Amino acid sequence: MRSILKLLRGNLKHGRGSFKGIILLMAILTFSFSGTISNNDQLEKAQKQRWENADMGDFIVYINHDSFTDEMKESIRNAPSAAGYRVKETIIMADSVRSNGEASETKIELIPFDPIYNVFDGNGKDFVSNPSIQDGEILLTYKLHLFSEFQIGSKVTLHTHHGWDEEFVVKGYYEDYILGGATALDNRCMISEKDFARLKEEKLDHVDSNVKLMIMTDVVEIYAKEGATADDLRRELSSTSGLIRTANAAIAGEYLQEVGAMYSSIGSKFVFVFVAMLVLVILITMNNSIHSSIEMEYTELGILKSQGFTSWKIRMVYVIQYTLALLIGAVLGLLISIPALHFLIGAWTNISGIVSETGVSFGKCGLVCVGVIVICFFFVLFATRKVSSIAPVVAINGGHEDVYFESRLKTRIRPKPLTLSIAWRQIVSSLRSYVGTALIVMLMVFFLIFSSVLTQGMKPKALFPELEGDIAVTNYGGLKLDKLADFEQEVRAIDADAQVKSQTDFRMEIDGELINIMTFHSQEPVYRPLKGRAAQYENEIMVASGLSRILNKKIGDSITIASATRTEEYVITGYFDAVSNFGKMAVVTEEGMMRLGHHEVDVAYISLGDIGNKDAVISHLNSTYGNSLRAKEYEENRTLAIVKNVIIVVMNAFSYAIYAILFIFSAVIVGMVCKRSFIKERKDIGVCKAMGFTAGDLRKQFALRFSMVALIGSAAGGVLALFLSEPLLKVIFSVVGITDFTKKYSVFNVALPVVAICVSFYVCAYFSSRKVKSVEVRELITE
């Protein structure tokens, strides 16, 4: 053991075996995964703790207060799997609120003040110790702090059937751990219990009201008995009453938690692929390093063997050396993570809406580190097997390493361009040394293309297809699906080329699942079929591909949809991709929607032929329909804008982080390979200088060599991405209901990674080869 340690010390002292490089790579790797693992872990912990404190139900049903019948309540009480239930009230505002007198395009929901929720202090960093609220004050969900119009002290005005007559002053923000994440479009805000009761008493609209501006929703939290699940509850409740089919939403508590952690879990899956790739890169780098090391120290290893060292002992030196480097790298990575995570998890509150601990999850991260180290340990053991074949006599006599190790492949040296030609020759004549580097580049480019395709796929427009127009019409009960044609004609009386688009969503039960059924009145399809076709007849339906998997139904199969009043059969005609509602969506025709007894349009948009007619159309509609709809100039939904912004920020952050990490990786790897090449070729460099090459020529040669290797690797990476990106992305995005990414390839997301990697290899190689300058021709002198 002592002899092994002596050799190890010698190796470390002389910087052999890429010790520092491996430390750096492992540190980056550890840093990469510790951020996501810890964030996920801390968020999960915080979420769990909040839900336990709040004693949330296992199955949550959102239903209009007016529709929640005694029969439904009885069915819950009698359900074999139900241990009990409680009801919490929420007022849903149909119209966007005004902020400081200005339209805001933000819709909110109101709940009575509940001290179980944490309220942020003025800085938004900590919670106040004894939260309270006065009448006339409102506590907003935390995500609204991102809007300038919803700052503390702002005045929020609500639209009731009495007009814009309810005004609240923003007192602060609270932590809505249920729907406060950027993944939910809901903005639940708290007002005092007294205000809530007053609104309920005086301003509430009902299901049968002509105008529905303020509707009461009951949040029914149902508790499962020991051993029973939310699925059991849903099954039982859907067979005994109309509760599920009448509900606006019926969701398992766990599912709601998953929604809150959606980005975090997508990130985790994404980082898992990234980490797997980085581990592969480290293994290839170690393999390269070990092989070069054996090649360069061939004679010394022979001498060691002649002195009585067994192959096993020599291999152990390598194993200990690399394991030690990985261990130091892991510790270093974890240490760097501590301050970085403080910032990252802190910033994640904007996405999750929940404040969680900012520390590193040492247990889980440590476990991953140990896993990586164990894999590497066995890999080094495997990679050093060549040591056994070194015969002392052959090695001591100089062996035949030049011939033995070098490739016999040759390409012609061309006078023009000479540098490029020699660089290429250096590659092919020592192909094995560069195969590893090319493989690494292949993986990097694959991952960059993969992440680029992912970023493109995550573009908000791809995730949330939206109808748009010049005028937005919010329906308060005046616009029916079967009257849309008349409505369009009415608009065309003012603007002959106007077109009306509309959207109607309604949650209904399909085979026990509560699904968002939609219908669009639009000239262009909002969701294009991936396979099959869109629904054309009243008994046809196009389902999200995620939903087809949940229901286990294919094109041509029949499904049964149950609304509160009717049950109808539909034939599946096609699949589409959707992220909203985690892909639990389906599209029917307008006739198909009416067949289920739902006639009301949710929202309509008018595209004008002449924008100059805008005010005339708005004024005509508002005066004709009075309180039963509201027409106004189209503006993007602000809450959806937050979600979109969050997606853009998260995806950009991921992209930049990946590019940065891969750039550092390239620099380290090129540095390591360059260093080895430099040691190996030191004499050749001297000879070339003696021939008349300048240091600049030789550095260019180095840089070109690595760029060409990068180009070859990039091509391979591109091919790999073509075949592997899609299945991998399907796995990652199955969580949110997206299954198709094939159409998102572009010159940009393929060419950019290739150019980035080749340029970074050129720059890093040019920089790393600066030692060429230090090679003196006089080193060739034999005294």
Added chain:
Amino acid sequence: MKNTILSAKGLCKSFAHNGGQVHVLQGMDVDIYEGDFTVIMGASGSGKSTTLYALSGMDRATAGEVLYKGENIVKMNEKQLASLRHGDFGFVFQQMHLVSTLSIFENITVPGYLNTHKDAKAIDARAMELLKTMGIEHIQSHLPSQCSGGEQQRCAIARAVINEPALLFADEPTGALNRKNTTEVLDLLTELNRKGQSVLMVTHDAKAACRATRILYIEDGKIVSDLELPPYTKEEEKSRETQVNAWLSSLSW
């Protein structure tokens, strides 16, 4: 009257050693003439290789000047030196120093390709001619590691003369060769000189020195003696050896 091709004045070269300075060349003055086969001799450590490297610009002198075509080599920058190496000077090392990843043919042609004004085909043709002259045509596609020492050194000479240099430097070119290969290499250098190639060679082998038309003897970094000889002929080899050995003996060799 001979034309001076290279002229050194007050040439000094010192090395740092054990915290002090070792002065290898101490103000050497020397002229090298066009068409000569000049040999530098001297005891081990006398500074003969250092002189060769300083004169050829492979190493920079600490002080003094080396004039070539009126330009001081000592003051030249890296680019100018590189141009000198692939244009005007050729160099043969004791240990051959061929580029291990290039074939014998490519080792010869690459320095030729550095002269961008020359036609690549002409360089290839000259390389082929040199391969024939050197008797290594049959191994042109071999890697250096697949060739014998003699073959490698002949390749190194061909490489050094591919650009038809004004002056060919050779640092103990036979030092690593056996007797047979030594004779072959010396014959090649003699033949080149006969065709007009100026040669400056360092050797400690008296037999090799007999090929010279001029022998310089160095002692403690200074030229202490200078022997002129007629051009070498095989027939006179014995008498030349006797003359050179006698001269060397007079210098306590």
